[in-house]
Amino acid sequence: QVQLVESGGGLVQAGGSLRLSCTASGGTFSSYTVAWFRQAPGKEREFVAHITPSGSSTYYAGSVKGRFTISRDNPKNTAYLQMNSLKPEDTAVYYCAARLGYGLAKSNVYDYWGQGTQVTVSS
Numbered sequence: 001q002v003q004l005v006e007s008g009g010g011l012v013q014a015g016g017s018l019r020l021s022c023t024a025s026g027g028t029f030s031s032y033t034v035a036w037f038r039q040a041p042g043k044e045r046e047f048v049a050h051i052t053p054s055g056s057s058t059y060y061a062g063s064v065k066g067r068f069t070i071s072r073d074n075p076k077n078t079a080y081l082q083m084n085s086l087k088p089e090d091t092a093v094y095y096c097a098a099r100l101g102y103g104l105a106k107s108n109v110y111d112y113w114g115q116g117t118q119v120t121v122s123s
Helices: none
Strands: 003-007 010-013 018-025 032-039 046-051 058-060 068-073 078-083 092-100 117-122
Touching: 003 092, 018 032, 018 092, 018 117, 032 068, 032 078, 046 068, 046 078, 058 068, 078 092
Parallel strands: 010 117
Antiparallel strands: 003 018, 018 078, 032 046, 032 092, 046 058, 068 078, 092 117
16 A cells, blocks of 8 residues: 655746655555646646656656656655646646556556645746
């Protein structure tokens, strides 16, 4: 059983940056694909990025590609989402998720979820 805790959210002006962290406990972190999703008010949860267990491969949603970077530090049991050039439309609750096996952009295949962290981008 893996527990995930996100941190690093907050309020930032458009064009600014934030780095989110996702710290895991209770499992072998290096065995899990990790993904970030987000959910804005009144909208469905949407995929942001995922990273393979070794960190060797990543995949991004088109809306964030070139602005966001997913990474991980397995010895620290932590994954990150570096968000640059933030836009008001990036405002959402951001969740990290984990699963054994390869990465997918569908939320329903991920077995473990954090509680979420709020990111608000002002214009």
